[in-house]
Amino acid sequence: MSFRFGVVVFPGSNCEQDVVYALDYLGYTADYVWHQDHSLAGCDAVILPGGFSYGDYLRCGAIARFSPIMEAVVRFAQDGGPIMGICNGFQVLTEAHLLPGALIRNKGLKFLCREVPLRVEQSVCQWLKPTTQTLRLPINHNEGNYRCDAATLKSLVDNCQVVLRYGAPDCAPGYVPERAPGYVPERASGYVPERASERVSERVAGGAPGSMPSSASDAAGLAGAAGTAEVAPNGALDNIAGICNREGNVFGLMPHPERVCDGISGNSDGIVFFETIAQRLCAV
Amino acid sequence: MSQDAPDLIDQSAIPAPVAEGIESLEPELARELAVQLGLKPEEFDNVVRVQGRLPSLTELYIYSLMWSEHCSYKHSKKQLRKFTSSGTGVLQGPGENAGVISVGDGWAVAFKMESHNHPSAIEPFEGAATGVGGIIRDIFTMGARPIACLDSLRFGTLDKPRQRYLFDGAVAGIGAYGNCLGVPTVGGEVYFEQAYEGNCLINAMAVGLMRESELTRAVGSGPGNHVVLLGSSTGRDGIGGASVLASQEFDEAAEDKRPAVQVGDPFEEKLLIEVCLELLKQGKFVALGDLGAAGLTSSASEMASRGGVGIDIDVHQVPQREDGMQAFEIMVSESQERMLAVVEPADWPDVQAVCERWDVTCTIIGTITDTGRFVVRDSRLPASADIVADMPAEMLAASAPEYDPISRRPTYLDELQNYDLSVLLSTPPRIPPTLARYAGLNASAEPSKVAESTAAAESDKIAKTGAAFSPTSPSSSLAVCARALLASPNICSRAWIWQQYDHQVMNNTVILPGADAAVLRIGDTGRGQMSRRGIAMSTDCNGRYCYLDPYRGAQLALAEATRNLACVGAEPAAITDCLNFGNPEKPEVFYTFERAVSGLADACEFFGIPVISGNVSFYNESFGNAIYPTPAIGIVGTLEDVAQAVGLGFKQAGDVVLLIGETNAELGGSEYLKLFYDVVAGCPPALDLEVEAAVQAAVREGGQHGLLASAHDCSEGGLFVTLAECCIAGNLGASVVLDDNLDAVFSLFAESASRIVVSSSPEQVDKLLDILAKYEVPYAVLGEVGGSLLSIDADGRVETGVTGDATNTTTIATAGDTASAAQLEIPLDELHRLYNDSLAQAMGA
Known part of the structure; x- marks a missing residue:
C-alpha cells in the first residue's frame, strides 16, 4: 500500500504536527505541504489541519483560502481527491466554497475545549463508514457554530452530506457523561497502544472506548433531521459537527480526531477516519 | 530607612565613552524628570557618577528603567541569594x-x-x-x-x-x-x-x-557581528510599563495608565517561535534574547553585559509603526513579539531567507563592539551629533542599586495567630446567601433522608433570609456546610476556566487539568517515536x-x-x-x-x-x-513512565479508601472559617517536613508499583472536599468512616498538611500497607469505593474536648450528641452539580 497524505501548513496552523504524528503512529506516510506551494503532486489524500491560519483576526480561514496552495486543493477536490479539513481546516474549506455554509462564534462566545459525544450519520462521506455509530472526540474552537440557509440544510440532509452530529445533551462541564476533572486515562495502567491493524469497526462494536457512557446514549433517541433540540455545545445548526460535499470526498469537521489516536488519554476514537480513507486508497 | 544607594561605583572600571559632546539635560530638568521616572534622588546621583556628567534624555530614560524595581530586583536581590539554585540536573539557574x-x-x-x-x-x-x-x-x-x-x-x-x-x-x-x-x-x-x-x-x-x-543563552559576543531585531514593529505602546506600572502602587490615577499596557499579537509570536527555533537549530544565532520589560533597552544592555562586550544601536533602523518617535521612545517601548539576535555577517543571508519564508520582519539595527559601551545612535540626526546615549553596558545592567530594606514584624501577626477560634466555632456557621442561592442548597436533599431533609429545610430558610443555622441540628449544619464548601468559588471545579484553554494540542497531555498535577508525555514534539517519559507540573500557594x-x-x-x-x-x-x-x-x-x-x-x-x-x-x-x-x-517533576501516572478519581467499586497522613484539630486560615464566619485568623496548618516527605515518598512508591487506583491530596476544604472530588472525578460513590477521635468539623474540614487520600484494590492493599509501614507514615483505612452516594460517618468515637494543640482545640456546636449526628450522605449527581456548576453560576451564567 503506497499512498501519501499531504498536510497543508498555513502560517498560524498549529495542529499540523499532531496530524502528522497521528498518521505516523498509525503507520501511514505523511508530508507537510507549505501554503506557498502550488502543487499537491504525490499526495493521495490531503488534510487541512487546525490552528489559527494568519491569526484568524478576520473571519477564520478568510485569508488562508487565498494561499497559493488552495488553487491546487480546489483542483484536487474537483478531481475527486479525498480532503479532510479539521477545525480551522473546516473553516478554510467553507471559505473556499468547497463545502457549503459557514462557522461563526460559539454560542456563549467562549472558546470550548472538551471531549464531546458524537453521532455518526448515514452519509456519503468517504472518510467514515456508517458502520461506526458513535464517537467521542475532543473539540477545541472559538468558531464552531455551523450555519447555513434552510435550502442548503435541506440539501445537506437530503443528499446524506451530514456526517457527524453532536449527539448527547450538552451537560454542564464535567457532568456525568462528560469528562470529569482529573479524568483517569482508562488505559493508564495497561497502556497498550492500538495499531492500525486493529479493525476499527470491531473495536467500536466491542464496546469501550468507542461506546458512549450509558447516560449519554439516550441521545441516540434524538431525531436526526432539521429541527431537533439543540445539543451542540457551540450552538451549531441542527447539531452539525461535520459535513461533506455531495461526492463525499471533501469532508470538514470541528472535532480533532488526530488528538485521540494513540490512546494516551484513554481514547482512540480518532483512528477511524484515517483508517477508513486508507482502506479506500488501498482498494483503488 | 537605610535606603541610601551605596556608592559602589568604581570609576576605573568604567570603559571610556565613545562620543563627545552628548547633549546633557539641564541639571534641574534632569532631577525633576528623574523623579517622575521613578528614580530616587540618590539613584540619580549615581547615574551622574557613572556617566561622569549629567545624563541625556535617552540615557535618563534608560537608567530609570534598568534601575527600576522590575528590572533590577534592587529590594529583593539580597533575599533571593538564600535560594539554592544549583544541583545535579540544573543546566541553567537564574540570571x-x-x-x-x-x-x-x-x-x-x-x-x-x-x-x-x-x-x-x-x-x-x-x-x-x-x-x-x-x-x-x-x-x-x-x-x-x-x-x-x-x-x-x-x-x-x-x-x-x-x-x-x-x-x-x-x-x-x-x-x-x-x-x-x-x-x-x-x-x-x-x-x-x-x-x-x-x-x-x-x-x-x-x-x-x-x-x-x-x-542557547542571551550572551552577546563577537565584535563586528550584526545586532538583529526580529518580529513586530515598534510603537509607543507599553512605554514605561516596567517603571510606571510594575514598580508603583495603584491609586486613583490607575486608569490613566491604560496606555502603558501592551497589546498582544499571538500570530506574530507563533511565527517568531517557528523562525527562531529553525534558525537556532541551524546554528545561525550567536545569541538570542526577547524584548520584555523595558524593551530594547534591557535586552540589548543585558546581552552586552553578559558577554562583556559593547553594543551600538541605531534607532533609525528599528522598524516603527508610528511616525515621529523619539530615540528614547524607541528604546523603551514595550511593543510585543520582538526578539533580538546576534548574527555573524556570513549567516545574515540565511537568516533573511528563513524570515522571508515565514513572513517575519528582520532588520539589522546595530553592531556588537569591543568598547564595552552601550551606544544609541539616531542616524536621522547629523552625523556629528547622532549619538544620543553612551553608557557603560556592564555598569548599566549589573550595577543597579541594591537595598537592604528595613524589616519589622507586623503587629497583626500576633493578634491573628492568637485569635481564639474556639469561641468563634461555638457559634453557628453562616452560609453566605448568594452562595446558598446559586448552589441551590434548598433543592438539594433527598426527601427520604431525615437528616438531609432537615438540611434542605434549613438551607431553604437560609436562602430566603441569609440567617444563621440553629446549632440545635448539628448534622444538618454539617450537611449544608459540606455542600456549600463544595460550591465555594475557591473550591469548586475549575472546568469553566480550563475548557476555555486548549489543553490538548501537541498530543502529549496525559493527565488533564483538574487533577493534582498535569502530566505531559515528552519526546519528539513532531513526528517521532512514542516516548513514555513524562513531566508533571503544578502551581501552588495559599495566600491566607x-x-x-x-x-x-x-x-x-x-x-x-x-x-x-x-x-x-x-x-x-x-x-x-x-x-x-x-x-x-x-x-x-x-x-x-x-x-x-x-x-x-x-x-x-x-x-x-x-x-x-x-x-x-x-x-x-x-x-x-x-x-x-x-x-x-x-514546580516541575519527572516520571519515568507516564503509564504509571495516577489520577485523582476513584476507579473501581470495592476498592479500599485510605487516608495517608493525619488530621489535626486545626482550622486556622481555613476555607471553612472564611466561608462561614468570614474570618481569616489562627495559625495555618502545622507542617512537619519529615512527615511530609515520608507521606510523599510512600505514595510515589505505591504509584510506581501500580498499587494505587487513585491518589488525591487534601488541601482547601479538608478531607470532605478531597473525598468528594475523588467521587466526582471517578463518578463513583464511597462509604467511609472517619474514626479519628476528632470533632466532626475537624475531621471533615481541617486543612491539615501532609495528607493524601488513595484508593487501592483489595488484592493490592496489603502491599500498599507494607510500603506505608516501611516509611512509618500514619494512615487510616476509611472505607470502600462504590454506590451512588458519598456517605461519611464523621462521628467516629467523638470525645468532646479532644486532645491536641491547645490553642486550636475546641468543642463546638456540631459535636455529635447522638450516634448518627455527624452522618453525611450526598448523592453523586448532587456532588456533580454543586462542584461543577458553581463557578459558572458565580459568573452569572
Missing part, C-alpha cells in the same frame, strides 16, 4: 531568560513563571495575554519549544462585577494567546479573596522542551496561610506543590517562583517577604529542590492596602 533542567535521555526542560499583575488589573484581556506571550518568549529564547502553560491567578470575590470582569477578561486573554500559539494550557490555580480586589495577580508559567545540546504566617505559609506552598507531584507519581525536579508582595519599602511588608523567602528556601533545602528561575512582583497594593503575601510556586 537567564529561564532556568533549564535535564530530565533524562538527553532531554532538557526550560521553565519560568512571571507576573503580569499590574497591566492585568488595568486591562485584563491584554494584560493576561501579553503575560503569556512574554513568558513564552522567555522559553523559546533558550532554544526550547514551548510545550505547556500554567497560570496562578488571584482576584477579589466574584460578587463584585468589576472582579467578574477582571476574571473573565484574564481567562479569555490567556486562552486567546495560548490557544492561537498552539501551546496547551494544562494547569494552574485560582483563588478569590478580598485582599486581591484592587490588585489581581496574573502569574503565568511556561515550560519548554529541547535537547540538552540545543541550550502566608498572611497568617509567611514562613510556614511559603513552606506549605512548597509542601503542597511537591505533594501534588507525588499524587501523580512524579519526582520533584526543580521550582520556579513568582513572589507577589506589597510595597517593600514598608517595613511590615518587607518582613513578610523576608520570612516567606526564608521559609521557601529552607523547605527547598530540605527537599533538595533547586530554585532555577523566578520573578519578584512588588508594589501589589491599591490605596495603601497590600495583597496577601503570595509566593506562588511553579
Whole structure:
C-alpha cells in the first residue's frame, strides 16, 4: 500500500504536527505541504489541519483560502481527491466554497475545549463508514457554530452530506457523561497502544472506548433531521459537527480526531477516519 | 530607612565613552524628570557618577528603567541569594531568560513563571495575554519549544462585577494567546479573596522542551557581528510599563495608565517561535534574547553585559509603526513579539531567507563592539551629533542599586495567630446567601433522608433570609456546610476556566487539568517515536496561610506543590517562583517577604529542590492596602513512565479508601472559617517536613508499583472536599468512616498538611500497607469505593474536648450528641452539580 497524505501548513496552523504524528503512529506516510506551494503532486489524500491560519483576526480561514496552495486543493477536490479539513481546516474549506455554509462564534462566545459525544450519520462521506455509530472526540474552537440557509440544510440532509452530529445533551462541564476533572486515562495502567491493524469497526462494536457512557446514549433517541433540540455545545445548526460535499470526498469537521489516536488519554476514537480513507486508497 | 544607594561605583572600571559632546539635560530638568521616572534622588546621583556628567534624555530614560524595581530586583536581590539554585540536573539557574533542567535521555526542560499583575488589573484581556506571550518568549529564547502553560491567578470575590470582569477578561486573554500559539494550557490555580480586589495577580508559567545540546543563552559576543531585531514593529505602546506600572502602587490615577499596557499579537509570536527555533537549530544565532520589560533597552544592555562586550544601536533602523518617535521612545517601548539576535555577517543571508519564508520582519539595527559601551545612535540626526546615549553596558545592567530594606514584624501577626477560634466555632456557621442561592442548597436533599431533609429545610430558610443555622441540628449544619464548601468559588471545579484553554494540542497531555498535577508525555514534539517519559507540573500557594504566617505559609506552598507531584507519581525536579508582595519599602511588608523567602528556601533545602528561575512582583497594593503575601510556586517533576501516572478519581467499586497522613484539630486560615464566619485568623496548618516527605515518598512508591487506583491530596476544604472530588472525578460513590477521635468539623474540614487520600484494590492493599509501614507514615483505612452516594460517618468515637494543640482545640456546636449526628450522605449527581456548576453560576451564567 503506497499512498501519501499531504498536510497543508498555513502560517498560524498549529495542529499540523499532531496530524502528522497521528498518521505516523498509525503507520501511514505523511508530508507537510507549505501554503506557498502550488502543487499537491504525490499526495493521495490531503488534510487541512487546525490552528489559527494568519491569526484568524478576520473571519477564520478568510485569508488562508487565498494561499497559493488552495488553487491546487480546489483542483484536487474537483478531481475527486479525498480532503479532510479539521477545525480551522473546516473553516478554510467553507471559505473556499468547497463545502457549503459557514462557522461563526460559539454560542456563549467562549472558546470550548472538551471531549464531546458524537453521532455518526448515514452519509456519503468517504472518510467514515456508517458502520461506526458513535464517537467521542475532543473539540477545541472559538468558531464552531455551523450555519447555513434552510435550502442548503435541506440539501445537506437530503443528499446524506451530514456526517457527524453532536449527539448527547450538552451537560454542564464535567457532568456525568462528560469528562470529569482529573479524568483517569482508562488505559493508564495497561497502556497498550492500538495499531492500525486493529479493525476499527470491531473495536467500536466491542464496546469501550468507542461506546458512549450509558447516560449519554439516550441521545441516540434524538431525531436526526432539521429541527431537533439543540445539543451542540457551540450552538451549531441542527447539531452539525461535520459535513461533506455531495461526492463525499471533501469532508470538514470541528472535532480533532488526530488528538485521540494513540490512546494516551484513554481514547482512540480518532483512528477511524484515517483508517477508513486508507482502506479506500488501498482498494483503488 | 537605610535606603541610601551605596556608592559602589568604581570609576576605573568604567570603559571610556565613545562620543563627545552628548547633549546633557539641564541639571534641574534632569532631577525633576528623574523623579517622575521613578528614580530616587540618590539613584540619580549615581547615574551622574557613572556617566561622569549629567545624563541625556535617552540615557535618563534608560537608567530609570534598568534601575527600576522590575528590572533590577534592587529590594529583593539580597533575599533571593538564600535560594539554592544549583544541583545535579540544573543546566541553567537564574540570571537567564529561564532556568533549564535535564530530565533524562538527553532531554532538557526550560521553565519560568512571571507576573503580569499590574497591566492585568488595568486591562485584563491584554494584560493576561501579553503575560503569556512574554513568558513564552522567555522559553523559546533558550532554544526550547514551548510545550505547556500554567497560570496562578488571584482576584477579589466574584460578587463584585468589576472582579467578574477582571476574571473573565484574564481567562479569555490567556486562552486567546495560548490557544492561537498552539501551546496547551494544562494547569494552574485560582483563588478569590478580598485582599486581591484592587490588585489581581496574573502569574503565568511556561515550560519548554529541547535537547540538552540545543541550550542557547542571551550572551552577546563577537565584535563586528550584526545586532538583529526580529518580529513586530515598534510603537509607543507599553512605554514605561516596567517603571510606571510594575514598580508603583495603584491609586486613583490607575486608569490613566491604560496606555502603558501592551497589546498582544499571538500570530506574530507563533511565527517568531517557528523562525527562531529553525534558525537556532541551524546554528545561525550567536545569541538570542526577547524584548520584555523595558524593551530594547534591557535586552540589548543585558546581552552586552553578559558577554562583556559593547553594543551600538541605531534607532533609525528599528522598524516603527508610528511616525515621529523619539530615540528614547524607541528604546523603551514595550511593543510585543520582538526578539533580538546576534548574527555573524556570513549567516545574515540565511537568516533573511528563513524570515522571508515565514513572513517575519528582520532588520539589522546595530553592531556588537569591543568598547564595552552601550551606544544609541539616531542616524536621522547629523552625523556629528547622532549619538544620543553612551553608557557603560556592564555598569548599566549589573550595577543597579541594591537595598537592604528595613524589616519589622507586623503587629497583626500576633493578634491573628492568637485569635481564639474556639469561641468563634461555638457559634453557628453562616452560609453566605448568594452562595446558598446559586448552589441551590434548598433543592438539594433527598426527601427520604431525615437528616438531609432537615438540611434542605434549613438551607431553604437560609436562602430566603441569609440567617444563621440553629446549632440545635448539628448534622444538618454539617450537611449544608459540606455542600456549600463544595460550591465555594475557591473550591469548586475549575472546568469553566480550563475548557476555555486548549489543553490538548501537541498530543502529549496525559493527565488533564483538574487533577493534582498535569502530566505531559515528552519526546519528539513532531513526528517521532512514542516516548513514555513524562513531566508533571503544578502551581501552588495559599495566600491566607502566608498572611497568617509567611514562613510556614511559603513552606506549605512548597509542601503542597511537591505533594501534588507525588499524587501523580512524579519526582520533584526543580521550582520556579513568582513572589507577589506589597510595597517593600514598608517595613511590615518587607518582613513578610523576608520570612516567606526564608521559609521557601529552607523547605527547598530540605527537599533538595533547586530554585532555577523566578520573578519578584512588588508594589501589589491599591490605596495603601497590600495583597496577601503570595509566593506562588511553579514546580516541575519527572516520571519515568507516564503509564504509571495516577489520577485523582476513584476507579473501581470495592476498592479500599485510605487516608495517608493525619488530621489535626486545626482550622486556622481555613476555607471553612472564611466561608462561614468570614474570618481569616489562627495559625495555618502545622507542617512537619519529615512527615511530609515520608507521606510523599510512600505514595510515589505505591504509584510506581501500580498499587494505587487513585491518589488525591487534601488541601482547601479538608478531607470532605478531597473525598468528594475523588467521587466526582471517578463518578463513583464511597462509604467511609472517619474514626479519628476528632470533632466532626475537624475531621471533615481541617486543612491539615501532609495528607493524601488513595484508593487501592483489595488484592493490592496489603502491599500498599507494607510500603506505608516501611516509611512509618500514619494512615487510616476509611472505607470502600462504590454506590451512588458519598456517605461519611464523621462521628467516629467523638470525645468532646479532644486532645491536641491547645490553642486550636475546641468543642463546638456540631459535636455529635447522638450516634448518627455527624452522618453525611450526598448523592453523586448532587456532588456533580454543586462542584461543577458553581463557578459558572458565580459568573452569572
